[in-house]
Structures are given as structure tokens and as C-alpha cells.
Amino acid sequence: MAFPEDDDHLFFAKDTDGKRSHHLHVFGATSLVPEANRVFRAYVAANPDAARRYEAAKRRAAELHSHSRAQYGAAKEEMMTQLSAEARLWSLSAGHQSAQG
Template identity: 85%
Template sequence: MADVKDDAPVVEVVPHDPAWSGRFTVEQRLLSEALPAALSVEHFGSTSIPGLAAKPIIDILAVVPEVDAVVADLRPLEQLGYVYRPMAFPEDDDHLFFAKDTAGKRSHHLHVFGVTSLIPEANRVFRAYLAANPDAARRYEAAKRRAAQLHPHSRAQYGAAKEEVMTQLLAEAHLWRRAARHQSAEG
């Protein structure tokens, strides 16, 4: 994925916008029609967490029985403006990535996973952890802001710059989930 070379930043972290949840809801309805076999279509990522600053791009996670069926007929997603990026996750055959621009700006990222992928559950745990732990959310927000300041013209470098904090928070999220499961089993 080529990054823009002009002065306009491709990575910008902005304060939380309450309208993001409504933008997702509209897209969820459209995607449910475009992907009728989808088992779930969910809002995830930073825009799904109330109060958290984020890139103003709605991240959507869809789980389908077979990713090959989606690739076999891309027309329903293309009609909604989604562009398939087959090399975005070349190491994961069960992860499709689509980008959508609105009014010339990136507005949506669609991640489609096969039903056997473990990634959707990891994303759900991460989302729940950040929503339930304001300190963790603030650490993630600070890492995102720093990464955007350092790399406003490269999505790849932005992602790499926040990787260490994200990895730490993912580990915390898994420990948090394990502790919650343990407590509910005892309760």
C-alpha cells in the first residue's frame, strides 16, 4: 500500500467523535447485505471505544465461514466502495483486508476473517480491556499520538511505532480476561 507523498498527513489522531458509532451502524447494515453469510460484523479498534482518540477511520471486523467465498465474488464489497488489498496480510490466508475512501479520504477499514481465525477474539478482548481500563486506554492513546506525530505520512511506520505499547496492552488484556474468567468460575 503506497503512502501519499504530498504534505497532507495520512495518519492523524483526533479526539473521540461520538458520531463514529453511528457511522459504523450504517456500514454494518450495508455489509450485512453485502456479506450475507457473515457470522458477525463488529466495530472494533480505537473508534469503537468511547472517549479514546483515534485515527478517524472506522475499523470493522467481519467473520465469515470461508474467506475464499468472499474473494470469489468481490462485487458486493466493491459496490460499497471497498477496495481489496490482497497483500496487506500476506502471512495470514484467513485475513482479508479492504479499504474504503469517502470524499477522497480513508474512512473505513474492513477486516474479514475466516471462522477458525483466533484474531477476532483477540481483538474483542483488547477492545473490552481498553473500554474497561481507562489507564490502559490512555497509555494506548498516548502511544498513538506519539506515533502519529513521528510518522504522519506513513501508515506502516505509524503502526510499527505503537507496536511495543500495543503488544504490552494485548498481554495485559489476556491476563485481565483470564482473571475475570477465574473470578466468575469461583463466584
């Protein structure tokens, strides 16, 4: 399935025994998303407060919307946007690779 906002982003999921067992994102070779994802992951790993906020947002979203991936994603979108912005600034100030995207 393609994401409506990004034709270069494909998503595949597989359920086993009624539960999600595989979750795969595929991006075009020129997409900036994978780099932005790496910067986000590095930021959360380096910043315990960011990790706690990310965890809390994900847990809250999962509790409220355990049967809807779309609603789960929407519920954590505000925190993801905030943390992504923090990660870009952190990356640029720390001299990490480009965090465009």
C-alpha cells in the first residue's frame, strides 16, 4: 500500500494468527525520510526525556486506538512532529549528517 502523502513510500504488513507479525516500510532511493528516521532514532536514543515522551505518546495512542493503525498514528502525530523538530535541531547543532525532510 502507498501512503497518500508520499508516492515513494510503500508499506507492507503481515498478520499471523490475527496479530501483526511483520511491518515493513520501503522508500524510493531519493527519499529523505530514511535519513530523517535515523536522526530521530539517534536523538531519542541520546535523550532520555525525549525517549520517555515518545514512549508515553505511543502507549497512550495504543491504549486508545489498538484496533486502528490510522487512529493510532493520528493520536501520536503531535508528539512525533515535536520530537522530529527537536531531532533536526539536535542533529544540526551536534554536527550530525543532514536532517532534512
